[in-house]
Amino acid sequence: MRQVTWSLCAILCLSIWDVGTCQSGKPVPRKRRASDEDGKKCSYTFLIPQQKITGPICASSTGPEPDKDRVTRMDIADVREVLSKQRREIETLQLVVDVDGNLVNEMKLLRKESRNMNSRVTQLYMQLLHEIIRKRDNSLELAQLENRVLNVTAEMLRLAARYKDLESRYSAMASLVNNQSVLINALEEQCMRTYSRHEPPVVPPLVQVVPENLPVNNHFTNEIQRNHNRAFPRGSRKDSSPTEGPFGFPLPPQVNYSSEGPFRDCYQVRQAGHTSSGIYLLKPDGSDRLIQAWCEHGLDNGGWTVFQRRKDGSVNFFRNWENYKKGFGNIDSEYWLGLENIYNLGKQRDYRLLVELEDWVGKKVYAEYSSFHLEPENEFYKLRLGTYQGNAGDSLTSHNGKQFTTLDRDKDAFSGNCAHFHKGGWWYNACGQTNLNGVWYSGGVYRSKFQDGIFWADYGGGFYSLKSVRMMIRPID
Numbered sequence: 001m002r003q004v005t006w007s008l009c010a011i012l013c014l015s016i017w018d019v020g021t022c023q024s025g026k027p028v029p030r031k032r033r034a035s036d037e038d039g040k041k042c043s044y045t046f047l048i049p050q051q052k053i054t055g056p057i058c059a060s061s062t063g064p065e066p067d068k069d070r071v072t073r074m075d076i077a078d079v080r081e082v083l084s085k086q087r088r089e090i091e092t093l094q095l096v097v098d099v100d101g102n103l104v105n106e107m108k109l110l111r112k113e114s115r116n117m118n119s120r121v122t123q124l125y126m127q128l129l130h131e132i133i134r135k136r137d138n139s140l141e142l143a144q145l146e147n148r149v150l151n152v153t154a155e156m157l158r159l160a161a162r163y164k165d166l167e168s169r170y171s172a173m174a175s176l177v178n179n180q181s182v183l184i185n186a187l188e189e190q191c192m193r194t195y196s197r198h199e200p201p202v203v204p205p206l207v208q209v210v211p212e213n214l215p216v217n218n219h220f221t222n223e224i225q226r227n228h229n230r231a232f233p234r235g236s237r238k239d240s241s242p243t244e245g246p247f248g249f250p251l252p253p254q255v256n257y258s259s260e261g262p263f264r265d266c267y268q269v270r271q272a273g274h275t276s277s278g279i280y281l282l283k284p285d286g287s288d289r290l291i292q293a294w295c296e297h298g299l300d301n302g303g304w305t306v307f308q309r310r311k312d313g314s315v316n317f318f319r320n321w322e323n324y325k326k327g328f329g330n331i332d333s334e335y336w337l338g339l340e341n342i343y344n345l346g347k348q349r350d351y352r353l354l355v356e357l358e359d360w361v362g363k364k365v366y367a368e369y370s371s372f373h374l375e376p377e378n379e380f381y382k383l384r385l386g387t388y389q390g391n392a393g394d395s396l397t398s399h400n401g402k403q404f405t406t407l408d409r410d411k412d413a414f415s416g417n418c419a420h421f422h423k424g425g426w427w428y429n430a431c432g433q434t435n436l437n438g439v440w441y442s443g444g445v446y447r448s449k450f451q452d453g454i455f456w457a458d459y460g461g462g463f464y465s466l467k468s469v470r471m472m473i474r475p476i477d
């Protein structure tokens, strides 16, 4: 029974094996049957070893097979050999599969690494692109700067050429001027020679210098102070302070401007209650013009209308008739109120005139005239004065009754035009003992061919130019 079982197992194994071998087409010469010539079917012979039968016998329906189909030990050995060979091949294949698996992993790693590398390369490419764009912008900017430098350089060259051209033209002009100066000098000399041959030069007589009144140092100061104490009886201001001038004149006030008015004169301004000196609006009776004038309220109870002031040489007084008629200058500095305005003021009522003079050591003197007014323009603003009192000396009475003369209108008693010699406008005689509209010289004594400074002959002489001057009027009390 055990032998039958083993035989069946062997046959089963062989049948499985032969199915595989037949399907793979390998020849098995000793097991092939005659009917297998077409190679598609296999048949097997079952070999049952001889054994001693001790039980019932199972008979095959087909009967015993011939010997040629029996499986031998050799066949089994062959089968085993084939099996081991197949196993080795399977192992080999397994190894190959393992190797392939490793390769796949490596490939995956490589792909991942490749993706990273691609990302990195893209990033670097963008950086490179950005850098290229930046450099290109820098290049453009550099090119623009270079163009600008070139333009500036060209402009500099053009200016240099222009400067050189101007320089040469200036040299030519300077040479021409020099030649003309020489020519003018020659003509002047010729003119003077011709002039001197025919008649003596027409020059106004110099006013007499008054040595005792020269404002020099202590002697002058004491003299003036003494004169003042004697000759200024009204004492004007009771509230004089140490900061005021020697005659109670206040220090230069701050500019005060009032929009009230207009008033007929500064006396009316004072009567209206204004006590601050400054600029006020006036409109004299019979005049259709509003004017501004400086009202002095810090002197002798105030109410003085200032129509002329010199203090620093800031205004040119060598002007024509029209200027002197209408007025000029700055009200808070040097100015001339205008002949027509002075005429209109003076015809309102009876006025007196105060002339205030200051020398270069800070001392002030005055000359006062008991009455003052001007004739109308058709009388060329003839000066009308009353009697003198004061400590400056009377240098104005000699001008009383004289008409006004300017550089373009000669109404003086001199053969020439006094305004030309004294460089101002005034009621010149022939020509003058005073010239308060002359040239403002700094320092007092001045050098000039003619007496054209701001002088008051009786106070310093004709060659001492005063530091400051004011002329003002107020109604007679």
Ligand SMILES: [Ca+2]
Pocket: 410, 411, 412, 413, 414, 415, 416, 417, 418
């Ligand atoms: Ca004349």
